[in-house]
Amino acid sequence: MEAKTPKQSLTVLTDLVLPGDTNYLDNLFGGELLARMDRACSIAARRHSRRIVVTASVNHVAFSKAVPMGSVVTIEAKASRAFKSSMEIYVDVWIEDLASRSRTKVNEGIYTFVAVDEKGKPVAVPQIIPETDLEKERYEGALRRKELSLVLAGKLNPNEATALKALFK
Numbered sequence: 504m505e506a507k508t509p510k511q512s513l514t515v516l517t518d519l520v521l522p523g524d525t526n527y528l529d530n531l532f533g534g535e536l537l538a539r540m541d542r543a544c545s546i547a548a549r550r551h552s553r554r555i556v557v558t559a560s561v562n563h564v565a566f567s568k569a570v571p572m573g574s575v576v577t578i579e580a581k582a583s584r585a586f587k588s589s590m591e592i593y594v595d596v597w598i599e600d601l602a603s604r605s606r607t608k609v610n611e612g613i614y615t616f617v618a619v620d621e622k623g624k625p626v627a628v629p630q631i632i633p634e635t636d637l638e639k640e641r642y643e644g645a646l647r648r649k650e651l652s653l654v655l656a657g658k659l660n661p662n663e664a665t666a667l668k669a670l671f672k
Contacts, residue, residue: 504523505550514580520572531570536596540612543580544592548616551582551590556616559589562644562648564612574598575641578607580614583638588625589617591645613648 516539520531541558548556570576580594596610618628633642646666653659654667661667 505621512547512550513581513599514543514550516543516544516546516578516580516663517633520570520574520576520579522572525572528569529572531574531576533566536566536570536576536610537564537612539576539578540564540580540594540596540610541614543578543610543616544594544612544614547580547582547592547594547672548614548618550592551585551631552616552618552626554626554628555621556590556618557623559615559617562591562615562652564610566610568598568607568609570596570598570609581638582631583613583633583641584649585628585631588627589615589649590628591615591641591648593641600601615649615652 518539524531527534541561545556545558557599575598577599579597580592582590583593584591592614592629593606594614596612596614597606598609599606618626620626630636631642633639647670650659650667651665652659652663
């Protein structure tokens with residue numbers, strides 16, 4: 504029987520910003536938001552891989568708007584691409600105005616997780632087949648982001664970064 508690529512599911516965490524979560528300006532601490540994002544991404548990575556996962560890196564986080572005390576925060580995380588044992592997880596953060604039911608995007612980030620066995624050794628993960636336009640855009644970008652990260656870390660020769668080089672041709 505052929506193994507099927509799992510249907511990508513969106514992990515959604517919704518929470519309230521309470522006074523103990525805020526700074527002197529009554530906005531959510533950035534570190535608190537990062538922790539919430541990491542939890543959502545961890546769940547998304549585990550759902551995709553069906554394995555124990557560990558955070559390998561936080562590749563990009565953009566704090567676009569402050570998150571005021573009392574806000575309802577919704578964090579949406581989804582695997583955007585899988586490599587051998589690592590997965591890129593893209594996360595979007597929204598706040599909701601409960602009176603109007605309107606949502607505003609306030610943050611986004613890209614995390615990398617590695618699937619491991621019970622001894623912490625990396626294990627293979629299922630590949631992803633993107634379906635929507637957004638999934639396809641994030642999937643394609645994931646390879647360029649991975650190559651750039653490896654080049655900057657000195658683990659990949661820039662001449663071998665084919666997806667990155669294609670941007671400049």
